[in-house]
Amino acid sequence: MKKITAIVFLFTFFAFGYQDPQQENIANFYNLKTNYEVKTTILSKNDPLPEVLKSLPKYVSGAAIPEQGEIYLFKDRTNSYPFGSLEQVYIHELSHIYIYRSLGFRVPRWFDEGVAMKLSKEWGFADEFYLALSLPKIALSDFNLSKLEKDFVGLEGASRNSYALSRAFVKDLFHSDSDLKSFIEEIKLNRSFEVAFAKRFNLTPDSAFKAWAKKLPWWGPILFLITSTNAIWLFVLFLFLIASFVTIHKRLKWKKKWEEEEDNNQNGYLQ
Template sequence: MRRLPFLARVFFHVRFFALTLAVLLSLAIARPAIAGEPVVSAPRDAPLVLQPNVVKIPPVPVSYSDKDLGWLHLRYVPNAHERLEPILREAEEMKAQLRDWFGTPVLDQVEVRIARTPDEMAALAPDGLPPPAYATGVAYAPLHLVLLSLSAPEASVEAPDLREVFFHELVHVALYDAVAGRHVPRWFNEGLAIHVSGESRFVRLRTLWEATLSRQTIPLADLDAAFPQDRYEVSIAYAESADFVRFLLRDADRVRFASLIERVRNGTAFDRALADAYGTDLRKLEYQWREEIAKRYTFLPVLTSGSLLWVLVFAALVVGYMRKRKRNKAILERWELEEAALDAAKAAAAAAAVAAEAPASEKQIAPHPPGLPRIEYEGRWHTLH
């Protein structure tokens, strides 16, 4: 076999090496996450901004109103003013609360833009970073920029709760500040935003209750890897995330929570920081949390708990039932009396009507006194006296 020329052999080896390297790189990019390996992900309404220094942010329309509160710079459509006033009164309190929880100052400078519609909101977004089509709010945390819409996408029938969306997005920015941009799991990011904003509280409680009773809760490790796509599972994921953050923020654990944030800010991976701050790993904390919700979201407390809350609830149900029963009995007695009186009146009216309509031949004729003579005159009988 004839040997290839030197240059041809070199070209062949270089080409083979390049193809091999390309295959290895593609496998490395496409490979699934190893169990236990942290996955870098972010909420869809808080997208990753890899190069914030080169991002271009479009100007707001000249028709927008402008309000500068020092740390909070608002630019909004004029008709949003009345809806904003009560929210701004809470904003300072929320900022102070987050500073206490995190143990570090946050939200030194934030710009919030409020548009009329999602399309108008998208026009205010940084170039190349549009908000999700379904979103009514988005937080570009590295840019300290929040966008909100006063109306929901056409597919939605309800207008967004401006207060809830406002605080939800601000929390994303605050958490970014607190951990200095370090990665935290998506369930932690979303859970904290939902817990602080209080959005859909009763819906979340019902969802978590149903998931607990039906044993459909999702392991936090799965949520860390990827959020579900199914609509019902997404609602469970959000409800779980918010409640687990509530669990981490219990009064007795506030110092541990601040320690967790500090450790992440200093560069410790989240799972390790959580274990160091709480003295146990995520798996054991999740087990403790599941034991708690199993007690909270089952029927057993209604039957066996001696807590004041359940006693009051049961007493209220009994009192309400007795009052309702007594009220219904009084109503039935009144109806019976009214019906009896009405029946009597109808009977009397019917008798009177029958008597009035009877023919003359059927009417009673007074009897003729015996012993007196009678004569007929012009077709009528007369008694002689």
């Protein structure tokens, strides 16, 4: 590890009030009264990986080991979906640590990731984009939560779709922070995610997911994308590129025509 860079970054990361407020916010969300110690390590692309991280896909921006209270951040892999800044990755991984400490056991990954994404950043254009890419697939096939969880460690595109689906599913199951927090308390009381889920929704998680997927208007997010500001600007850029190409093509034709006319004129003078 580039120790000097890491030390300076860690000092900036924690000394200016970043770690404590975020830990406090996440701890409060999970009804934890104590700010547990969390070991955070920032890795560069040339740093040797700990054994526990060697099986991770190369595109992963962060990882948490909840049982040990450890977070690893890959500072050269941030700013791509589902994560943005290093700060967002940190909050995301911190959520994994604290939900484990709140419950004492791991929950299904789709729920864990969906909650962590909700806490780390607002729902936005990128979420809609990757959800739109996912919806035709789940609408036209027997897609389930088992497949979704396998895709978390699959190809990068499939992994991004899984994050978007997990976040959207959690977002639609729990319409407010208080609703989600009360469900987490129900998990704690029942000592089981599956039991708490069945009591709350009268369905298994997989049945709820399939019912949710079938009711989704898969064209809805696509319509959102088409009418969004980002899409409009992309369309304007596309039109500009086409116009530029046409203009350049015409100029080349004119130039060729002028050169041919000049050659003909010169040949006429020589006769």
